Amino acid sequence: MFQSPLTPRQQLWLFFAVALVVLAAGMGLRDPWPADEPRFALVAKYMVESGNWLIPHRGSELYSDKPPLFMASQAFFYTLTGNWRIAFLLPSLLAGLGMLGLVYDLGRRLWNHKVGLYAAAALLCAFQFVYQAKRAQIDPTVCFFITLANYGLLRHFLLGPDWRAYWLGCFAAGLGVITKGVGVLALLMFLPYLFARWKDWPGVSRTQGSAGRWLLGAVAFLAAISLWLGPMLYAVLAQNAPEYRAYMDDILFRQTAGRYARSWDHHQPPWYYVQVIAFAWLPLSLALPWAVPRWRDALRARDARVLLPLAWIVLIVLFFTFPRGKRDVYIMPALPLFALLLGAQLEDIAQRPWLRRVVLGFVAALGALFLVGGILAWSGHLAAANRLVEQRGLGAGGAVLWGFVIAVGAVSLVAALWLRTRRALLALAISLAAIWLGSSFWAYPVLNDSTSASAVMRRAGELIGKDAELGLVAWKEQNLLHADRPAKDFGFVKRWPQQLAEARLWQAEQPQRRWLFVLRDAFGPCVDADKTVYAGHANRREWHVFKADAFRPGCDPATAKADDGGDPDAE
Structure with missing residues (x-):
């Protein structure tokens, strides 16, 4: 070769x-x-x-x-x-x-x-x-x-x-x-x-x-x-x-x-x-x-x-x-x-001209896809990109992420135009390096907080104060992993209403010190959303914290029927 x-x-x-x-x-x-x-x-x-x-x-x-x-x-x-x-x-x-x-x-x-x-x-x-x-x-x-x-x-x-x-x-x-x-x-x-x-x-x-x-x-x-x-x-x-x-x-x-x-x-x-x-x-x-x-x-x-x-x-x-x-x-x-x-x-x-042409075409197509897609996303004209920014709560970080996509596309196209068919394999190596190094050093920091849930757990810790105890309901593994203190859970595969019922009893033992961190979709009819505090958005989910007074008196989460027509166990 x-x-x-x-x-x-x-x-x-x-x-x-x-x-x-x-x-x-x-x-x-x-x-x-x-x-x-x-x-x-x-x-x-x-x-x-x-x-x-x-x-x-x-x-x-x-x-x-x-x-x-x-x-x-x-x-x-x-x-x-x-x-x-x-x-x-x-x-x-x-x-x-x-x-x-x-x-x-x-x-x-x-x-x-x-x-x-x-x-x-x-x-x-x-x-x-x-x-x-x-x-x-x-x-x-x-x-x-x-x-x-x-x-x-x-x-x-x-x-x-x-x-x-x-x-x-x-x-x-x-x-x-x-x-x-x-x-x-x-x-x-x-x-x-x-x-x-x-x-x-x-x-x-x-x-x-x-x-x-x-x-x-x-x-x-x-x-x-x-x-x-x-x-x-x-x-x-x-x-x-x-x-x-x-x-x-x-x-x-x-x-x-x-x-x-x-x-x-x-x-x-x-x-x-x-x-x-x-x-x-x-x-x-x-x-x-x-x-x-x-x-x-x-x-x-x-x-x-x-x-x-x-x-x-x-x-x-x-x-x-x-x-x-x-x-x-x-x-x-x-x-x-x-x-x-x-x-x-x-x-x-690799000596076959047609193989090199196919590889060069692949690099050029990859570069064009990244470049055009990145420009459309950066300018707000790509609906899927707009949804991603909203779902991930990226805000201004979205523009930084699309900058990475545009840069990969530009590098790939320049490599294809400069090296051409004779050195198509080198152009491929440059394009792949741009993808993996760019995603690692450029995209990782942008996506990490919303993807890992580390930001929402930091926010939850700030809201409840350093001396409070935290319980998790309808949680995902990243929530318990990134909690800023030892947290109480009430099962993972257990049904959400049952988790919420057990969490209520636990919270009632020390209502002034104990807070619950709960997925919004798991509130059911027993939690008054107006008495909860919004903790943040992560992993395409909304999370809240609340104290014992957010539970409606006389309502048992384990037996109460959801009034919103939704499935409280849907994850």
Whole structure:
């Protein structure tokens, strides 16, 4: 693709320096943002404050949606850094860098240094990869463990026998299970491997008389799972309480097999993942018209280096296609191997004039979209932008945000016009850098207060005074996370009227000191809105604080019928 005066080692160091800048940009400039980040950070904060790192809590309730490994890693990094704004993002950052390193090393071992570098660079360019690696969700971490599992298995299957790599891969798959549950999918790599052995494909490792070593892989897999499962089961049995048994049943059955077989949210059509690959995996998907014929030729030539990763990608997409519930991040574990396969072809593909024209057109279109959209938003002629400013309560910050959009568009268009077809890939790199660095250093500070709810919680603290006690009703995780004092909650999944009824009894014990922070939609018929104080707008919701005299005498929130025709539990 190009001749570099740098040595391979220097190229590698330069690449990871660039990757670190892109992925770490903006750390410390924002708090956890919904939907998932505040939840995980809140669980991690409880771990640090309570010392209980095994059974997660969301406020006063047990949290059984996910195993605790990711939240425990956030808590661990807080104990090292003492800064939540840094600690909550560190697991994703390290997972992202780790995936880049694994893809590079796998490409280097299966092909050569140049392929490894191209594959890692391709992964760093993918929108979904960078977006997720800069967010504090579980998906980058579980994706890292699945990639590590694939790395170990492929080294054994294609470059082995390498039993240590095999055992590492099985152990990593187990860590993936106790991170989110889907780590076991890495073991689907056995299917194309067994097919290649059956069909006697060249380049596949063959081992004879090693049944014990193969079984040690299962031991490693189960050992990783037992690191959490064993202590969790012991803790549940030791507590001997209904809520702990309900936690065990939910996390072991309902949130895994039950959620897959009977998806209760994120319903999407069967072709959903086609559009995810087409758009979320941009700009890599632009190369598919040139890559697919080369993969076909490699399969005809019985190249197992292509068969195993490609078949695994197909299996992952098919696995998540069957249930009704689908999210773009579900197939993210396939992205690193997709980048690996693309990296093996990238040097040849990049020489194709039509590929460069397509890339240049993409950069120009992206630049035009940002520039025109930013100008319309800045001038107030874009209805969606006006709604965003109003919903987020950005005020004058909206103009600053649209300035970022305009700047990205201008940079992309200038890069396209200046570098043209011959250096279209460089224009692409400049455009992507503008997006990620601009959003990190420019957009984060503008959006943080309204998106994180930190401003509304500061305002609530100022309204009630430093000596008051605070109770939360119909709250979101970011409210409890950013409260300026220890706050009382009355459950999270509990119905809002029941929360309000319990909050009223709690407040009545010390009516002069205790205030309630309540979502406006949860007032129902028992709260007199005229006696509440508006605390602010955050996350497209209106929040109020009030004392005990705001409750209408003789009205029980748990049994009173809402008089506004609305659903008090709608979130």
